[in-house]
Amino acid sequence: MTLTPDFPSPDDWSHPDVPMTPPQAGWLSQTDLTIARSQLPIVYVDAVPVRTDDSGDVIAVGLLLRMGDHGLTRSLVSGRVLYHERIRDALVRHIEKDLGPVALPQIPTSPQPFTVAEYFPMPGITPYHDNRQHAVSLAYVVPVTGDCQPSQDALNFDWLTPEEACSEGVQAAFVGGQGALVKQAMAWVGRLL
Amino acid sequence: MTLTPDFPSPDDWSHPDVPMTPPQAGWLSQTDLTIARSQLPIVYVDAVPVRTDDSGDVIAVGLLLRMGDHGLTRSLVSGRVLYHERIRDALVRHIEKDLGPVALPQIPTSPQPFTVAEYFPMPGITPYHDNRQHAVSLAYVVPVTGDCQPSQDALNFDWLTPEEACSEGVQAAFVGGQGALVKQAMAWVGRLL
Amino acid sequence: MTLTPDFPSPDDWSHPDVPMTPPQAGWLSQTDLTIARSQLPIVYVDAVPVRTDDSGDVIAVGLLLRMGDHGLTRSLVSGRVLYHERIRDALVRHIEKDLGPVALPQIPTSPQPFTVAEYFPMPGITPYHDNRQHAVSLAYVVPVTGDCQPSQDALNFDWLTPEEACSEGVQAAFVGGQGALVKQAMAWVGRLL
């Protein structure tokens, strides 16, 4: 496996707007990965970071702000599950990568996701799409109690009320259907109006 | 509504073995409650307290130990939902009542329970029964991170591994089918073998 | 227990706009029920009737049309769980009562509801309210494959697309927050846009 620094990393498939960096040793080479991406569904996780009050009621949703090809975009914490990695460990890793080491996430006890988002390369089959690949993403609401610092590929990380996150203005800033995923998450926690 | 201190309290219906104390003012009188209990299903919550590791994996289940009519019994945190009370507030209240004020529970963000346990006055209809009433109980797994002190009506509160909690010996110490509920909880978090 | 034909029946608490008729013998008397309704949360079920295609995808949502105090209203299949009645039997009974004997519902295998709707007598605590009572309603999506005939207290029963059912016009015709419940159901089946 020979990789140049210009090649995208499988670990950094967290979002279409994330600049690519070389992969960790031992994982799929870029050539192999490119082949796989064009022929196999890829396992993903989506985390909806939330703040809750003492009774577990969601009071805020955390959204990343990124500079994409077509302007500023909002996104969830999202990324690939690696070979030999448990889903819960993938959630920990992607939250730490996107929100920093002291976000203190409360990873769900059950592997049962609130939904499964199927991102197809072609839009219209489901509410989700991703022109790079077919991703099958297990989606979880994850309370975080610590301090969140967006990683360097994001411009900002903001806490919005459930109502703001579901508003037309914010919804328009998502790509690939992640706005619908936020609305599904808010429906599941009982905060969709 | 006239109540004497000897009358059982609707708030303390947490478990058959809990000694009864006078109710809070403003709630159902004992006479009315006795009528209701014989003619209406009663809304309950069951909480399965757990310890988790940093990736959300359940490493221990918390069980109360009580002295019942027929010897020592194991039980979950369980109790009635009051009029005008949200489910999540009932969870907070019963956990504080049974595990003390510094248990620091992480109440689930979603009202979707992992199961609904239907306790019938007659055994055999479902795995659950309660000879006092027909209770419909919404069951949740609740991670607690703080210090747990059993309330005075319990002899002890112990952390068991999922395997121990599902073992025959411990299962035999539950009444009313709560052992089955523990197994369902462990199945849901992926820890049933 | 003495009942006059003018007294409302506990069995017919399916919807605020349903005319009341005498209860079945053996259930709660009206006086007792009135007391209970003012002091205890009442166990309910809400069913969202749907048509699906062969792959389980929801293609239509079934909504009742009723004449209420303030004009035409849309509603789900909804009603009380009786003493000694299983949740799944209450679903069967209310679907048969509202949609007729040949609706052929596919009752869910699991008691896990997609959400729990807490209807409070006072609006604003949750998205749901019911000025008659505090109802805790277990909500299920129920595919029906047969012919649906609205019962005589409903004017009509119509199949709408998920998009129509979530549209502003239709949403405005619901009372008590059942429009939000339809949106939650559509979010859960992956049909909320």
Next chain:
Amino acid sequence: MTLTPDFPSPDDWSHPDVPMTPPQAGWLSQTDLTIARSQLPIVYVDAVPVRTDDSGDVIAVGLLLRMGDHGLTRSLVSGRVLYHERIRDALVRHIEKDLGPVALPQIPTSPQPFTVAEYFPMPGITPYHDNRQHAVSLAYVVPVTGDCQPSQDALNFDWLTPEEACSEGVQAAFVGGQGALVKQAMAWVGRLL
């Protein structure tokens, strides 16, 4: 893409004991697939076929019987999700492949699985393992109402009661942890004792 008939087919990864046949044109070549299987988690579905009564209660679980390397084995309906294939279409396809064209499955309305089974190449990380690959399998309970005919790679298809399916004897006939998955399914539908 050149394939010889001796090469295993990606479509037939339904079970370790299934004899391999050439893949459909257009999918991943065997070489590419072998690489992918050794470096990426593969998306799977597991279906637990059940018979229900009119109220949705599970009365029987359907299990395949196969001749494996180490004797007779029991298995669920299980298989890979293909590129560009929706989860619900993969469920339809694998059920038709394993149970025949007139099984008449009721595919779930929601993509929310009852659990996610993570099959690792190494045993002990989760209750599931598969020495061929790392599979992330979305697990669903699927009522089937029609006639089930096991495909030619299976010896038989039998309906067992939930109690039989969870009994020690039957559990010992599963490989890779699918027995635990059956128990989780029965716990989720309320039929685990």
